[in-house]
Amino acid sequence: MSRINYSDCVTICPIGFVEEDILTCIAHCIDTQCGTGCIIADTAQCPYHAYNRERDQYNSKLILPYLLKCCPHEALRIIGVTYLDLYVPIFKYIFGLAQMGGKCSVISLFRLRPQFYDLPPDPGLFMSRVKKTALHELGHCFGLTHCRDRRCVMYSSSLIKDTDRKGFAFCPTCRDLFQWHLKTSSL
Amino acid sequence: MAKNPKILVVDDEASVRGSLKDWLMEDGYEVGIASSGEEAIAVARGNKWDVVLLDLKMPGMDGLETLKRLKEINRETEVLMMTAYATVDTAVKAMKEGAFDYLVKPFDPDEIELQVKKIVAHKELILENILLRRQLEEKYRYDEIIGRSDAMQEIFELIDKVAPTESTILITGESGTGKELIAEAIHGNSQRCYMPFIAVSCGALPDSLLESELFGYEKGAFTGAEHTKKGRFEMADQGTLFLDEIGDISLKTQVDLLRILQTKEFRRLGGENQIKVDVRILAATNRNLQNAIKENKFREDLFYRLNVITIHVPPLRERREDIPMLVEAFIHKYCLEMNKEMLKVAPSALKLLTEYDWPGNVRELENIIERALVIGRGNEISIEDLPFSRKDIGQGELPKSLKMMEKMHIERILNENNWNISLTARELGIDRQTLYNKLSKYQIVRV
Numbered sequence: 001m002s003r004i005n006y007s008d009c010v011t012i013c014p015i016g017f018v019e020e021d022i023l024t025c026i027a028h029c030i031d032t033q034c035g036t037g038c039i040i041a042d043t044a045q046c047p048y049h050a051y052n053r054e055r056d057q058y059n060s061k062l063i064l065p066y067l068l069k070c071c072p073h074e075a076l077r078i079i080g081v082t083y084l085d086l087y088v089p090i091f092k093y094i095f096g097l098a099q100m101g102g103k104c105s106v107i108s109l110f111r112l113r114p115q116f117y118d119l120p121p122d123p124g125l126f127m128s129r130v131k132k133t134a135l136h137e138l139g140h141c142f143g144l145t146h147c148r149d150r151r152c153v154m155y156s157s158s159l160i161k162d163t164d165r166k167g168f169a170f171c172p173t174c175r176d177l178f179q180w181h182l183k184t185s186s187l
Numbered sequence: 188m189a190k191n192p193k194i195l196v197v198d199d200e201a202s203v204r205g206s207l208k209d210w211l212m213e214d215g216y217e218v219g220i221a222s223s224g225e226e227a228i229a230v231a232r233g234n235k236w237d238v239v240l241l242d243l244k245m246p247g248m249d250g251l252e253t254l255k256r257l258k259e260i261n262r263e264t265e266v267l268m269m270t271a272y273a274t275v276d277t278a279v280k281a282m283k284e285g286a287f288d289y290l291v292k293p294f295d296p297d298e299i300e301l302q303v304k305k306i307v308a309h310k311e312l313i314l315e316n317i318l319l320r321r322q323l324e325e326k327y328r329y330d331e332i333i334g335r336s337d338a339m340q341e342i343f344e345l346i347d348k349v350a351p352t353e354s355t356i357l358i359t360g361e362s363g364t365g366k367e368l369i370a371e372a373i374h375g376n377s378q379r380c381y382m383p384f385i386a387v388s389c390g391a392l393p394d395s396l397l398e399s400e401l402f403g404y405e406k407g408a409f410t411g412a413e414h415t416k417k418g419r420f421e422m423a424d425q426g427t428l429f430l431d432e433i434g435d436i437s438l439k440t441q442v443d444l445l446r447i448l449q450t451k452e453f454r455r456l457g458g459e460n461q462i463k464v465d466v467r468i469l470a471a472t473n474r475n476l477q478n479a480i481k482e483n484k485f486r487e488d489l490f491y492r493l494n495v496i497t498i499h500v501p502p503l504r505e506r507r508e509d510i511p512m513l514v515e516a517f518i519h520k521y522c523l524e525m526n527k528e529m530l531k532v533a534p535s536a537l538k539l540l541t542e543y544d545w546p547g548n549v550r551e552l553e554n555i556i557e558r559a560l561v562i563g564r565g566n567e568i569s570i571e572d573l574p575f576s577r578k579d580i581g582q583g584e585l586p587k588s589l590k591m592m593e594k595m596h597i598e599r600i601l602n603e604n605n606w607n608i609s610l611t612a613r614e615l616g617i618d619r620q621t622l623y624n625k626l627s628k629y630q631i632v633r634v
Binding site: 061087088089090091092093094097098099100140145146148149150156158159172173176177180184 | 200
């Protein structure tokens with residue numbers, strides 16, 4: 001990726017090891033759908049302070065402030081990408097978490113892999129889930145709420161089948177709102 | 188302004204409150220939090236909540252006691268109990284006390300989403316039912332605009348010019364000035380006069396209900412969508428669609444509306460096909476949209492689309508010369524309805540009516556004339572039949588008692604809003620249940 005002004009770009013931050021082609025794919029998807037450039041940051045170390053031994057999962061609420069410390073403060077938005085299994089206290093698991101209208105979000109690849117559901121590996125399916133989840137959480141960072149249109153990437157995906165059914169793009173209404181928030185937001 | 192369901196999260200654990208609040212806000216809900224049963228009760232008294240997510244085990248007032256007290260404050264609030272300690276006993280107790288359902292922590296993300304959506308759909312159905320009943324019960328509306336004043340003559344001339352065109356028109360003015368009558372007059376004088384005139388009160392409907400009301404939905408589009416339903420845009424095809432209180436719609440609905448104005452096409456919720464409509468749009472607002480644009484609450488591009496022509500309806504106090512004519516017209520209307528002999532107005536009463544400021548405008552005047560005809564005993568309307576006196580127009584002392592001040596204020600706002608409880612409660616900054624309590628306390632009844 002070529003060097004661009006941080007404040008015009010979404011910073012993608014791998015947490016622990018994440019394959020380069022996954023990060024590049026996310027960057028390309030964001031660039032295409034949102035019209036914003038992306039920068040891939042250096043890998044952030046695994047946030048052991050967020051680990052919950054009882055649940056054998058990582059508390060995403062503790063990861064977000066950690067991400068803010070790891071990434072340039074002038075970044076337009078930050079999206080963390082990790083293979084760690086994430087949760088918030090009230091739920092058994094989450095696919096991702098975002099600060100609504102805020103700076104930061106994080107997605108977990110752990111439950112996006114077909115192998116998690118005892119299915120054979122399917123790189124195409126896996127990447128489509130990754131892109132949709134990344135775009136969805138980024139949408140929240142730009143103030144978008146869940147959309148009732150099942151084809152829109154902002155449709156709420158509590159189950160993996162919802163993620164698989166929805167599209168890669170914002171519906172016209174959400175796209176318009178996204179662009180409007182992009183223009184009017186001043187973080 | 189978006190009227191999304193309000194959800195209160197009650198749990199003694201901060202992490203639970205925070206997680207649920209973030210999650211629910213992603214769905215566009217308005218969320219409040221409380222860390223104890225006692226705090227939840229205080230919060231519930233101050234605001235109306237559609238759904239409460241309530242932890243069962245809390246120090247101090249536990250979940251079951253809190254549930255009982257919440258239901259006493261507002262029985263329309265639905266409560267979802269949450270607990271990490273599931274027993275059949277407590278589940279049965281909670282349901283008996285009126286809980287909607289019972290969830291065991293930690294949840295699957297879809298569990299709570301489904302439950303909340305179920306409750307919201309249930310409440311929307313109830314509200315839709317109430318609104319439909321109210322429409323059926325609504326009195327005959329006076330369908331002529333009355334006014335000899337220069338201001339009204341200018342409006343009539345403007346209506347003559349703009350009605351035959353296809354231009355979008357924005358009608359502005361205070362509440363109760365007759366903006367819908369103006370819209371009906373424009374439609375009635377247009378080339379679409381024999382086609383439907385469909386009105387939508389954007390301010391009265393929650394955002395999700397407004398969306399389905401305007402655009403319709405396909406069968407199965409969401410929980411509760413058991414049939415395909417045409418929206419108001421389709422119903423107004425070839426005719427006129429009047430969007431009242433346009434300043435109250437959410438940013439999301441503004442985007443959809445803008446697209447229809449630009450492309451003349453839309454899709455029903457859950458629909459695949461684009462539907463073309465030929466609709467003339469008339470919109471109305473009592474808000475200052477320029478200020479709303481500055482506050483990023485109303486889109487500038489939508490404003491310019493709607494504001495092709497503006498008709499501003501002046502408040503009644505700026506056209507006092509029309510008051511005698513209006514009084515006569517309302518007396519005529521209601522005496523016919525009540526099968527009474529036509530009454531006159533005493534000169535002193537007419538003077539008072541002309542001097543009063545009419546914050547509720549023509550609607551308030553109509554209500555007061557109707558009231559005077561009902562309670563009046565003489566053969567003319569006198570000062571004693573009017574609910575205000577010289578004190579209300581600055582010619583005497585205000586009541587010293589706080590209770591009397593509050594009672595008079597509530598009556599005034601009710602009249603301004605034509606006894607719409609939701610709008611009145613909102614303007615007064617209280618919830619509906621509190622307003623009902625005050626109506627009972629002060630024995631305020633609609634005449």
